[in-house]
Amino acid sequence: MAVTTEKTLKKQLTTSNMFNDRIRTTNFNELSTQELVELSFNLKPSQAAELLESIDVLTDLKNVRTKFSSNKELQFEASFELSKRILQFGVKKEKITSSYGLAQHLIQETRDLEQEHFILITLNTKNQIIRRRTLFIGTLNQSIAHPRDIFREAIRDNAAQIIIAHNHPSGDPTPSEADSVFTSRLTEICELIGIQMLDHLILGESTYYSYAEN
Known part of the structure; x- marks a missing residue:
């Protein structure tokens, strides 16, 4: 038994070094x-082949639930998120200038949406985007956003x-009273923290309203 265990360990070490x-x-x-799948996730050739056979298109890799360990699933998720951000913003962080x-x-992305989408963009001290995400999707005329979730x-x-940012599906970017109250509330909380x-x-159909510019 000891000899078998030693041989198995040597084989594993050799495979790891080759990798x-x-x-x-x-x-x-x-x-x-x-x-690429083998190297990205440290899989055996048979495991990588089985994974690729189980999907129709490569983008399905993002949602696949494999029989591998939870650590490998986390590795999949982290790799895809990083790849998505590289494709979205480029290797150099995108900088907001105006x-x-x-x-x-954003108008191009939201002009055809039938519901309000609330978007949060986080930035560093150099105005470079850290991350952009849609936090809430609301009704025809309201997105349910809570300061707690934003911060x-x-x-x-x-x-x-x-x-x-959020869109007005009506196409008219004129702020409502609720928009102004919400903005004032967020500004106060920002100052505190x-x-x-x-x-x-x-965001409207072709125009926008900016609280910073008005």
Whole structure:
């Protein structure tokens, strides 16, 4: 039994060393998809092949529930989130230079939405985006946003500044009284906890309203 265990351990160590050597010497753009999956998640060839056979398109990898350990599932999730952010913002962090430029970009994304979407953008001290996410999806004329949830995410990102935005499906970006009250409330909380709120953008069909500009 002891001899068998020793042989198994040596085999595992040899495989691990081969894996590490391969990572250091591989030209990744020449690898097959299966080999990339093997290296990305430290899978055996048979495991990677089985995983790829279980999906129809590569994007399904994000949602696949494998038979592997929970640590590998977390590794999948972390890798996909990082890849998504690289594709979304580029290797260099995207920098916000004006409310106008940001609003034009967001209008294109939200102009056809039939419900209000509340967007939180967290930034560092250099106005570079840390993360952007849709926090809430509401009704035709209301997004249910709570300051507690907004600041929990901002603190989690270690943000120095935030920008919030939401769309008006009617196409008219004129702020409602509720929008103004909510903005004032958030601004006060920002001052208390030391996070600067740069702007609240209301997005219409082709125009926008900026609290910072008005």
